[in-house]
Amino acid sequence: MKLVVLGLSLSSAWGNGHATTFRALLKAFAARGHDILFLERDVPWYATQRDLADPAYCELAFYTDLTDLARWTATIAQADAVIVGSYVPEGVAVGRFVQKTARGVTAFYDIDTPVTLAKLARGDFEYLSPQGIPGYDIYLSFTGGPTLDLLEQRYGAPAARALYCSVDSALYAPTGEPKRWDLSYLGTYSPDRQPTLDRLLLEPARALPQYRFVVAGPQYPADIAWPTNVERIEHLPPAEHAAFYSASRFTLNVTRADMIAAGWSPSVRLFEAGACGTPIVSDAWEGLDQLFAPDREILIAHDTATVIAALTGADATAMGEGARARVLGAHTAAHRAAELDAHLAEAAAARRLAGAA
Template sequence: MRLVVLGLSLGSSWGNGHATTFRALLKAFAARGHDILFLEREVPWYAGDHRDLIDPEYCELAYYRDLADLGRWRGRVAQADAVIVGSYVPDGVAVGRWVQAEACGVTAFYDIDTPVTLAKLARGDFEYLSPAIIPGYDLYLSFTGGPTLDRLEREFKAPAARALYCSVDTAAYRPLDVPTRWDLSYLGTYSDDRQPTLTRLLIDVARAEPQRRFAVAGPQYPAGIDWPDNVERIEHLPPAGHAAFYSASRFTLNVTRADMIAAGWSPSVRLFEAAACGTPIISDRWDGLDAILADDAEIILADTGDDVRTALTRDAAAIGAAARRRVLAAHGADTRAAELEAYLADRITACAA
């Protein structure tokens, strides 16, 4: 299969979760014998030192300056068996219209931010997707499963909405034999709606447990945050350092954005990555999480700081090991690539009929 993907970023993991998602998925998809071209908009905040993947071995990575420059790839788009446009692509509505006009094969939208996308559409914010172009995609691949899939087809007239959760490269994310540095860690870019939960479940716990060690890794946190002395801040942690980070943590925290909690069925890539490393996860709760990892057997759910403090007293190695087994069986990139292949093949057949 010849596949073209226009995504937010493959070359830079700085400040976004899209790059690691695309890297794991496309590496596994290429391993199934497919040819891939990834087209990325060249922007200054993902360039220079922020670009941590230059020449991937599993696909061709190319950059375009603007919509006019995208025309250089018209032939490849027309010849592709499938073309996927991702969420948060700059000028995504115009890019989507262009793809739908130029592609001769199946067209798909891969929404790695589905609840955020739907909230934007409800506000009339068509930053990268509009209701008008959704029916023009043959396939809507959604980061969110559950009832949202029916809503996409019923309300927005998506011809076929299918769950394509994030996944993990299980060769890159695995338990490492490194010294334990932190009792509880968190890896994620700053977000206004996640910060109150991070404060309640980690920062306040750190203040109450000065003898324990904590870490928060990720960019864009405001300068005014009052970090306790026992919380180590790591401004940016490239994917190559993730497995060591999780492996050095007795527990790690999963915090979910408000739109994702409201929609449910929206596991983040960090959830799978931490589980693949065998690190016990403490998480906020949302509908559908129990279908991904079982409460108190594969993950620990916490509503309050006291819940976290209790969890930190546990020997939860068995929970981390069980989560790793579950993710290896159901949420590895090879599994997700097989799902993507099946979805695309199904739509290719349907559209040819």
């Protein structure tokens, strides 16, 4: 298959979760024998923070604007499938161009589905419009569950299929690092996540001054009062993620409000930490217990006391091992690449059937 992907970023993981998601997925997809071109909008905030200039598994090219994107018109027209990702700059116009140009399958890959739906509901069509959804042959969604029915029934997606994020198991595994922190958190600042971070990490840090905590990620406001036993790391490149998780007795997963409301929206951090065998503490949302078994593979925390009890309680190595077994059995990039193959084949068959009719 010749696949073209127009995504937010492949070259830079700074301040976004898209790059690591695309890297794992496309590396595994290429391993299945496919040829891939990734087209990325050349923007200064990623251009100065690139940590992947020349991927071995696909061609990476940049375009400056919609006029420049036209240089790939013939390539897009001849591709077997073209995927447009969420948060692509001028994504509505990019999608319109792809739907007009491509002769193969067209897909929208939403790595932010609940956020996207909230934006659509308030008339914010930053990168996707309601009118554009029926024009894609398939809507690949970061979120599963009832959201898939909503996409088909309310927004007219011909087919909505879950395509969760995943982990590259060759890059994420226990490293043997000595334990440096009792509880870690890795994530870009988000106002709707901060109250949960306060409750499940900062409050335990204040209650346990002899324990060690760390928050890694950019864009946190300067006025946050970090307890003295909370270390701050401004940016942690993907190459250092496995060591970070391996050096943590526990790691915290915090979910954005829109994703909690939708449920069935696992963060890539769940799968990355799980692959490293690190015990995970997570906030609660519908569908989480279908991905990881509570108390055996993950600890679901509703309050500060639950986190404190975990940190001061029995060894949780077995829970980390359970999470690793679950991830390796169902949530690697190889699993997702096989799912993507099947989804695109399904969409191609539907196109042929429609054409015959």
